[in-house]
Amino acid sequence: MKAVDKVYKIIKDNYADEWTDTMEIAKKAELSRSVISIYLSQLYKEGKLTKKSGRPVLWKLAQNNAPFANLIGYSGSLKEVVKKCEESIVYPPNGFPLIITGPSGVGKSFLAKNIYNEAKKLGAISEDAKFITLNAADYANNPELLSSVLFGYKKDAFTGANENTLGLIDRADNGYFFLDEIHRLPKESQEKLFSLLDSGKFYPLGENDVPHKVNVRFVFATTEKLDNFLLKTFMRRVPLHVSLPSFKDRPLTERLSLIFNAFKNESIRVDRKFLVSNKIIEKVSKNSEPGNVGAMENDVKLLCASAYTQHPEDKEIHIGDDKDKNYVIVDKDFDVNNYSPIEEHEYGLLSDVYDSLLKLIDTDNDIQSQKLLLMKFLKNIKSLKDESLINSIAYKMKAGFKNTLKKKYGIGLKLDDTTIDQIAFGISLYYFIDDYEFDTSELISRFESLYPRTMYIYKQFLSTINTDEKFINMSIMWLLLIFNGKLKEIESIKYTGIILAHGDSTATSIQSVVNNLCGNYIFEAFDMPIDVSIHQINSYVQNYIQNQKDHDHKGIFVLFDMGSLTQMFSEIKKYSDSELLVINNVTTATALDIGIRIQRNDSFKGITKAANKFGNASGTQYYEGLSDSTNIVVSCMSGVGLSEEINRMMLESLSNTFKIITMDYKDLKQTLENHEQKFFNKTKFVVTTTDIDTNLNIDIINIYDIMEESGYHRFEDLLISSGEQKPNIANLMDKMLKFFTIEGIKDRLQFLNPDVVIDEVQLITRKYQEYYDISLDGKTKLNLYMHLSLMIERMLINSRKPDTSSVAFESDKEREFYSVSKTIFKGIELKYNFKVSDYEISLMYQLLHSYI
Ligand SMILES: Nc1ncnc2c1ncn2[C@@H]1O[C@H](COP(=O)(O)OP(=O)(O)OP(=O)(O)O)[C@@H](O)[C@H]1O
Numbered sequence: 001m002k003a004v005d006k007v008y009k010i011i012k013d014n015y016a017d018e019w020t021d022t023m024e025i026a027k028k029a030e031l032s033r034s035v036i037s038i039y040l041s042q043l044y045k046e047g048k049l050t051k052k053s054g055r056p057v058l059w060k061l062a063q064n065n066a067p068f069a070n071l072i073g074y075s076g077s078l079k080e081v082v083k084k085c086e087e088s089i090v091y092p093p094n095g096f097p098l099i100i101t102g103p104s105g106v107g108k109s110f111l112a113k114n115i116y117n118e119a120k121k122l123g124a125i126s127e128d129a130k131f132i133t134l135n136a137a138d139y140a141n142n143p144e145l146l147s148s149v150l151f152g153y154k155k156d157a158f159t160g161a162n163e164n165t166l167g168l169i170d171r172a173d174n175g176y177f178f179l180d181e182i183h184r185l186p187k188e189s190q191e192k193l194f195s196l197l198d199s200g201k202f203y204p205l206g207e208n209d210v211p212h213k214v215n216v217r218f219v220f221a222t223t224e225k226l227d228n229f230l231l232k233t234f235m236r237r238v239p240l241h242v243s244l245p246s247f248k249d250r251p252l253t254e255r256l257s258l259i260f261n262a263f264k265n266e267s268i269r270v271d272r273k274f275l276v277s278n279k280i281i282e283k284v285s286k287n288s289e290p291g292n293v294g295a296m297e298n299d300v301k302l303l304c305a306s307a308y309t310q311h312p313e314d315k316e317i318h319i320g321d322d323k324d325k326n327y328v329i330v331d332k333d334f335d336v337n338n339y340s341p342i343e344e345h346e347y348g349l350l351s352d353v354y355d356s357l358l359k360l361i362d363t364d365n366d367i368q369s370q371k372l373l374l375m376k377f378l379k380n381i382k383s384l385k386d387e388s389l390i391n392s393i394a395y396k397m398k399a400g401f402k403n404t405l406k407k408k409y410g411i412g413l414k415l416d417d418t419t420i421d422q423i424a425f426g427i428s429l430y431y432f433i434d435d436y437e438f439d440t441s442e443l444i445s446r447f448e449s450l451y452p453r454t455m456y457i458y459k460q461f462l463s464t465i466n467t468d469e470k471f472i473n474m475s476i477m478w479l480l481l482i483f484n485g486k487l488k489e490i491e492s493i494k495y496t497g498i499i500l501a502h503g504d505s506t507a508t509s510i511q512s513v514v515n516n517l518c519g520n521y522i523f524e525a526f527d528m529p530i531d532v533s534i535h536q537i538n539s540y541v542q543n544y545i546q547n548q549k550d551h552d553h554k555g556i557f558v559l560f561d562m563g564s565l566t567q568m569f570s571e572i573k574k575y576s577d578s579e580l581l582v583i584n585n586v587t588t589a590t591a592l593d594i595g596i597r598i599q600r601n602d603s604f605k606g607i608t609k610a611a612n613k614f615g616n617a618s619g620t621q622y623y624e625g626l627s628d629s630t631n632i633v634v635s636c637m638s639g640v641g642l643s644e645e646i647n648r649m650m651l652e653s654l655s656n657t658f659k660i661i662t663m664d665y666k667d668l669k670q671t672l673e674n675h676e677q678k679f680f681n682k683t684k685f686v687v688t689t690t691d692i693d694t695n696l697n698i699d700i701i702n703i704y705d706i707m708e709e710s711g712y713h714r715f716e717d718l719l720i721s722s723g724e725q726k727p728n729i730a731n732l733m734d735k736m737l738k739f740f741t742i743e744g745i746k747d748r749l750q751f752l753n754p755d756v757v758i759d760e761v762q763l764i765t766r767k768y769q770e771y772y773d774i775s776l777d778g779k780t781k782l783n784l785y786m787h788l789s790l791m792i793e794r795m796l797i798n799s800r801k802p803d804t805s806s807v808a809f810e811s812d813k814e815r816e817f818y819s820v821s822k823t824i825f826k827g828i829e830l831k832y833n834f835k836v837s838d839y840e841i842s843l844m845y846q847l848l849h850s851y852i
Helices: 003-014 022-029 033-045 079-090 108-121 143-151 187-199 232-236 252-270 278-287 293-310 344-363 367-380 387-406 417-432 441-450 452-462 469-474 476-491 506-518 534-547 565-573 588-600 604-613 640-653 665-674 703-707 709-721 726-739 742-748 754-772 778-797 812-832 838-848
Strands: 049-052 058-061 098-101 131-135 176-180 217-222 240-243 273-277 316-319 327-330 496-502 523-528 556-560 580-583 631-635 659-662 683-688 700-702
Touching: 003 022, 003 033, 003 058, 022 033, 033 049, 033 344, 079 098, 079 108, 079 240, 098 108, 108 131, 108 176, 108 217, 143 187, 187 232, 252 273, 252 278, 252 293, 252 327, 252 417, 273 278, 278 293, 278 327, 293 316, 344 367, 344 441, 344 476, 367 417, 367 476, 387 417, 387 452, 417 469, 417 476, 441 452, 441 476, 452 469, 452 476, 469 476, 496 506, 496 534, 496 588, 506 523, 506 588, 523 534, 534 556, 534 565, 556 565, 556 588, 565 580, 565 665, 580 604, 588 604, 631 640, 631 665, 640 659, 640 726, 640 742, 640 778, 665 683, 700 703, 700 709, 703 709, 703 726, 703 778, 709 726, 726 742, 742 754, 742 778, 754 778, 754 812, 778 812, 778 838, 812 838
Parallel strands: 098 217, 098 240, 131 176, 176 217, 273 316, 496 523, 496 556, 556 580, 631 659, 631 683, 683 700
Antiparallel strands: 049 058, 273 327
């Protein structure tokens, strides 16, 4: 008994309906954990076991009633097909018709019969339900005959119609009808059929009065493309379509199962054991033109017939060279699904090579001896090579070398074709052990700490071959053969560099230039959609940094094209405590300059300094908070222009001890919401034109308050406590008071006639007062005048831009304010031909809400 069968028997005898873990089975079978895992996965793959994922994984005997279990490939390449077939059976009340396409001999009839059997199993049709088949091609030259066979006829419908005769459709009542080669069905019959699909009724030939009512489930098949031959109206009534892959497009394991199945059928037929040489199997698996299962079955039949006639009396008959020691014995009990091209001892080799590799890494980590170990392993694997699979992997590898490793990451590998083929063979092994519970996590974590950067690009490269996580995990060890000479170089880069830019290829094209000029992987890049949010951007960065967690970052450089430096900086700081420099307005030149310094391993400070000097266009930040020096923030709801004016007045009047930062009003609100107190540690206070609520302990001065005594003193105190001189403050106050008068407002307007605008804004203010029955104080009015005048100019300038603001007016009070404002603004909207956006109305609400 084969070892795997022994394991199966142990489970059958002990754990038929009770879960157990791998260790327990290993003990009972007296095998090691790694060996037992292989068998368990193999049995699971064959559908003999069920598995419960978790820690530990649990196993139990499968109640083998997996749907379509005798369809080879039901859990592999036909998985989707099986799913659709099940839908077609169970959909209430009577299932869905289904059409199967695929070249001749791929198993369309076989599948149809299986659907019928499955429907019986599921109780969708009764045990004695019929399965009627008809091949429309058999009647291709006689459409009338086809129609009469299908639908039946009434006595005297045509010459020779001597009595009422039932059609095949009548006979299929309450069962299945399989109509093959449906593209040969004439139009009239298609029409008749679709009306039957619609109504469940049809008229036999010559019958116009009494329709036949039937309940028939249909499966159709054709070798043709669907659109070419069938009426659209017909196709609409057949919602489910499955397409079967041809023999040569099946995975090797399935091809082998189909081949062994064919040998097994012959073995049953002639009651002999066949000893089939590997060479023959390999030949059959490749040679069956035109690549269908039927043709392959014929090949097998001929092989068996010829071997049998030579030795009809032998109980065991060799097929192929009888001196060939590599053969598979096929008899009536042969388990076709239980064959793997990897021989059992080779599974052992694989687990050995992992163990030895880990040992080597731990002892002296000599890459050359690890490489030799892998090469020897590949040499010792003698199983069938799936040449077409290997070729396709080698082809994809070459593309990956070129497009991913070289073009993106600047890593040029010089591997000759033989080596590539060898590695491709190694990688191809995955496809025979795909469900194989081989635990590669230890090796992965070892490699991640030894070669974090190489692992990162290697994974990117592997995912160009197959994105399946298992595939990537199983293919980790080949990293040594692929990057062999380059490992040191790639790992010599101690910093992390990231480029982020909007657009389809801006970031990646800068990356490609820089990495290639440096000849090493310096930067990763992310092309971002135009409407990407800061959170999405950060998920790219965060994933990337965490992906290389073992990389001993000396620092991170993030180069991006637009957006707020402070926000970017503090977002990244949330999950990384490495030194960080963010740079905006990235260009190829800046990236290259930084890239070269990163490659030279300059100090973080040095690179930061250089980046600060590089061009006027770029901004940089390497400290947390709004600035690394004491600062005052100025932000006005009525526009950045206003903030800049205040900024200018402050710079003119105050001594040079503060950095004055102007911020967009929206940014300020978000910054206050998104940051902790320490972010504002160096911020003395914030000057705005509105009252802003915040939970942070931070002084916020409403500039209009300084027109009143108490506000004036508060402002003055704040400045004095920050070390400012009294005369300077008085000077600033004078300027500001002058600025915030009607005259000051008029000066701010760039092209509108100030007198006309002031009249408009006074009128609007009056309307609000009248509607709400309120009387605004002088400074609020002034604030409103200023805000509205600048708003009108702003709206005029932006009148062609669509309103993309999305603001919700949630409470009744807000909604009322919204509709009142819409009415109040109607006049100026018509006059100046613009629309006041919802966002502007929400700003007005913030100005007025405490009064209304
Ligand atoms: N998934 C499968 N599992 C097991 N046997 C299969 C499978 N698919 C096809 N076969 C075998 O392949 C043979 C050919 O299949 P079948 O006759 O159903 O093909 P077909 O597509 O209907 O061909 P044609 O278009 O020539 O009618 C069958 O004898 C069947 O035993």
